[in-house]
Amino acid sequence: MDTTITSISLGRAEEEAAPSARPQLVLVAISDEPQAPSSRHLLDDVDEVRFGRAERSVQRLTVEGRRILELRIPDRRMSSSHGRLVRGSSGWLLDDPESKNGAVVDGAVTRRLVIGDGAVIELGHTFFVFRNVAVERNAPGDIDDAALPGGVPALQTYDGALAEQFATLGRVAPTEVSVLLQGETVTGKELVARALHELSGRSGAFVAVNCGALPPNLIEAELFGHRRGAFTGAVGERLGLVRSADSGTLFLDEVGELPPASQAAFLRVLQEREVVPVGVDHPVKVDVRLCAATLRDLEALVAAGQFRRDLYARLFGLTIALPPLRQRRVDLGLLARRLLALIPGGPQVRFAPAALRAMLRHDWLLNIRELEKVLTTAVALATSGVIEAGHLPETLRRGPRSEPTSQQPAPGDGTPPGAAPVGAVARSSDDELREQLIGLLTLHHGNVLAVSKALHTRRTQVYRWLHRLGIQVETFRRRADS
Template sequence: MKRIMIVDDDASLARTLELYFRGKNYEVTTYRTGHEAFEGWRREEPDLVLLDVQLPDMDGPEVLENAKREALEGEVVMITAFHDTEATLKAIRLGAADYLYKPIDLDALDLLLEKILIQKAERERLARVSHVVSKSYKPNQIIGRSKAMLEVIKAIAQVAQTPASVLLEGETGTGKEMVAQAIHQESAPDEPFVAINCAAIVENLLESELFGHERGAFTGAAQRKIGKLEIAAKGTVFLDEIGEFPLELQAKLLRVLQEREFQRVGGLKTLPMQARIIAATNRDLEVMVRESTFREDLYFRLKVFVIRIPPLRERVEDVVPLTEYFVHLLNEEMGKRVSRIPKAHLEALKSYDWPGNVRELQNVLRRGMILSKGEILELNENWLEKKEQPRKAQSEAAPNPDEQEVLQSLEEVERAHIMKVLKHTRGNYGEACKILGISRPTLRRKISEYNLLVESSD
């Protein structure tokens, strides 16, 4: 028999609900005050609790908060005569399953309780076939049991003992900054870790951001600014998305790496550069060097020690420990108590291709944690699209004769596109470079290579 607890100081309503639920074979208890309800909740372990927001001695959300603090079980529906948005939201945050406004529509209440009990039964079923989340994780821990990640962890330990520059390579979302922080923690934990996203700062501000500037160095420089290299002291400067570092500033960064010194913009004093440089990229810098969009000498200075962080699809063994780790962190962040993950969810997570890598996994889990009300992680597996057909299989599939088309070589496509852009810009090389995303030297080389007859207008 299901047990329901009714907490309301309206004697008439409480009596009506008591008789109604007894007629439906519920075991019913009623309480008029919050303190009585809390003590009764401890004793009776109800399946359902109908809890009024306004009570004589304390409000309903306060009763619920005390119950959750002691991990008392029971699905809670808040009932109120007032459209109190703040109290309602607080109750939902505390784990209330839903809420109803007075006067109570018994048919609506029936449907709501039926839905809640079905969901509760499903969670209990999942708890019997679920994976228990480990509690042994620490913040900023490098997670991985795959061979590829064990190699990354080994590389971190090796390079941390030296002051060498490090280049981190990997797709977006693979956790390059976390690896950089791990190197820093192993080598200079008491010194600053300073991160700069080279793609997020406009070119004319990046130099000042990195080196600092003196008062009056340029229009708007009303006072001296200390740059990131100076702030980092003997710590670490992390240059994220180094492939976006402006070509015009690359020579200055190269000199800093070579001479281990720099000057503020507009300054005369030479300052020592004591920090380790860790750069990260999701682009192929070797290709950029060949295209003259990245300096070869800077590339070799940065790649003293290279660590490649593999994409998540190449280390499926790490999906489960990563999931446990993020659930552990999100429990603390959101005040949740999720401790079990249905095995079906884990299989779905392991079979997904993760184009957004570890960052996408974290976002999917965050979304699930928001929806999770108890100990079981609630994920909608429809969030995870199926893997695409393998490219090899796609290329070997027989073409449809009706869909055949004349296919061009990559060289022909590139030549035609460059010509199209140059015509659009009427020979303006500067505008063409912006559209094509290449440097002027690369454009001139392409024009010569493809023998394009275009007269420059700039």
């Protein structure tokens, strides 16, 4: 894609990149060709998106005054004209009346549906995520993996708000500004810290310190090093973690777990820029760039007296909030490709649509580590070269525990009050689904076609649900007759 990325000076970031919610469509992955790049397409100046099977291309054009975005994808399961996404007064309408295989939204077949933020759309074997979230003003209309900004892979994302944070991180990388990374466990904090070091231009090493694992009785020796014979067991000289990071970056992982003695020791280092190794009677100057990470609320710890206020002030510079993986579904294809590249046989595998669907709808409570473990196991099990849903853990196959409704029935479809859109039905528990089906069957006197229309799905799908739940349609027809 022909894409121009405009750099922004740190001083004018807010002026030139004020965030605003913008509709966008992200092609996350093609299950038959997972190594194909993802892409993001902004829809601010688009009235209609047209999908179809052909050599991959993106074209923006105007037809009879309507602004059209044409997305062509080499997906053999797509039709040459496979529906469209149309801007309307009530939102974006997915309209697919004629394609052979139809469309799937949040796991359920549909022909016509108003979609909302976070909707997962399947056309053929191609998976999209629709978002309506903030993106910086200078973001290009169309972008793919090759054109993503960030400078290093760990700082590349299709999430607009995160991309804005990463851009700021890149601008402060060559400075002495301290960086604090916040987020759930295994959201990639150390990878981002290493990227910060790589972009800093510092000649020294990147040294990671597990703050929760520092032995209380050897804190100073671990941090500052020691000379030979300084204490029992000190059989040789040791630089220590801080001096090992001289002229480089010191990464304090889980800094919120630092015990009080360690907090005081680190504060001295940051204030004086020097250390005194155990057994040495003079200080040694050090030059370290500080980056810290935590999943805890440091301000709350300070207020509770569990974290030193003066140390927090030293750590406080630029704060980057890393979202959990469940909030980065647009990046699932990008992250999966990078992880598969590290797994023997990974780059050669393909995904069954059901497997990719389950992954896109999973909560990923263990974040990137869980994704890595799932992919590693699935590749080992996929002896045919295709990752099937059965190769995934049961927690993925069950679907998400909870998920906000990301679509609603199209206007004028006659959906009765209280009828959920098909995506919500697909996510319901069996008890909820049973209750909804019984309500609709009662309302429509056992007319399965009317129920399928109300739920925006095929009649055969309704019959499958009825069979699985043991609901007898004739019961409702007899009630109507009586």
